[in-house]
Amino acid sequence: LVEENDKNECKVACFIKGPATALENLKCRIVNNASSLVVEDSEELVSNVISIECSDYKKTITFPINIGIPxxxxxxxxxxxxxxxxxxxNFQSKYLTPISLERYQGNHKEAFVEVKIYQLGVxxxxxxxxxxxFTVPKVGLTQKLNVDSRISFCYPPETFSSPAPMEIKIQPVETSLVSILKARHDMYHAVVSTSALVYVQHPSAQPFNSSVTITLPCPPNPDQKRQGDETEHARAITATVKRVATTYHTRSVSASVRKNGENVQDxxxxxxxxxxxxxxxxxxxVIIQNGRNGLVSFELNEHLESFVVIRLSxxxxxxxxLLFAQALEEALGSTMANVILYRKRENPYKIIVLLSASKELPCELxxxxxxxxxxPPEPTQQFPLREGEQIHFSFRGNIFASENGKDFGKAYRLIFHSQRKHRMELQIKEVDEFGxxxxxxxxxxxxxxxITRDMITKKWEQPLPYDEYQHQSPLCKLALTLPKHEKLTNRPRSTKPTSSDSSEALWDNLLSWLAEELAEDNTSLLTLCLPVRRSVLQLVKLKCPDNLTHQIYELLCYWKKTLPRSADKQQLLSRYLRKSGRSDLSEELHFKWQNKVFT
Structure with missing residues (x-):
């Protein structure tokens, strides 16, 4: 089934295999605006959100049918x-195990997940x-996890009165994340490392008749390992010293080594x-035993839904x-992100806004x-976002935006998914051309x-609120500018200014020649001592970002427009050229002006 967007572009929503009579009555839509409603903690969306429904409710769909989603x-x-x-x-969800993960579906080279379905929905x-x-029988069980064989659960015989099913998930914790939390808060400096965060579901809720032994990795203190290496190195030095020094001296060195090698136990x-x-x-x-190769073990006599081991120096x-555990859980469920707002180089009235994970920011730029x-503007400061959270934004001041070039002044939405890119192309224009x-x-x-997931109404149709954010503080702001376009004024024939000579055309040729001469020497705009504001320099760079000749020409034209009609432009410009260190051009300018040589 193919979805067509506003730009008349088609993309494959999904493939459906089933009886022809069933497929004739199916309707498919991509409903990505509702993606916040289909994800929960520790889940990451990796596809479009697709709604499949029956187009004729009088018809009966024959199940099962197979669907393939890219x-x-x-x-x-x-x-x-x-x-x-x-x-x-009604927002009740089920999880389906894929039949296959294919790279091709027909002629389409893409990753597809295929499942067998018995109901329609989103x-x-x-x-x-x-x-x-796994299920723990009455005779007991020692279970090593497939995701990490170093993690094991040992249930002695008669731990449960009847067979007990168990469901376990492992959330790994990267050492870099612990380092980030320690860098943010000095009070966590004692934290050396943590184990993975373990989630355990015990549906039967049977009490433990005996303790369960759990083993899992918790990385050792690298400083202690380094100290141990230094101790071994010092002992080797001591052995060498024994061959060449007195017994008394040897004992002194050995004693010193043992003192340095005495590590405080983690x-x-x-x-x-x-x-x-x-x-x-x-x-x-709970007593935790420190084993070899960074493994730790402990016994539990009650069920815990989630737990983590923390190693302290x-x-x-x-x-x-407790604060560290909360911060760790929060950091595991969120990603640092930035908002980027850039404009098209050839057309500053066209902008793009997108959300990017901070670690991918250089690549996105x-x-x-x-x-x-x-x-400009530059990307915003980074901020944490959870999967499915939204960023709503609107335009204030003398600039507003539109998706289609017609409806201006709306609010807009970006939905964050760590493995998907959400971007929006907009057209901007001024609200008041005289502002x-x-x-x-x-x-x-x-x-x-x-907008957090808790703030989002559970409705499949997600209208955007307008101007309803006064009750909350903004996440961030970006300043935006738009160059003014020159207005053409139609005057009556009698009032049109006339010139007795073609000085304007001559000045245009003169400034073009001067811009080319200055650009050849890579003259910076700042080194030109023209009395213009810094904002004018920024505007000129924005208008001609890659052409120094055009930048200098635009700057000279702007400077000339600010002068009164009676000003001696040639004399002023010659003076500024001399102040800029270009006396040669000042003299040549005077010569061309006197002799009316402008080509």
Missing amino acids: FTSCFRGNYREIVVKVTDV FSVLSCLKKET TLKLLGHRNQEEEWKVFDD FLLENTYL QNLHEEGYFG NHSSPHYKGTVVFYK
């Missing part, structure tokens, strides 16, 4: 998997944390919560540990430059607001 995903190791989520009109392809399911803490309603808790009574108050889009009369350009501001 998607683009960056797989993140063993910990994530691709699933299809189907959501009904379909989306998601990258989720991989779920491991502290290991278990944090978790029993259910989603509870806050994080520190389990001080020195003791930290529980209050700070490079791609925009290749498409002909440049600043900003003291400035060479029109001025406006783009105001951005952050």
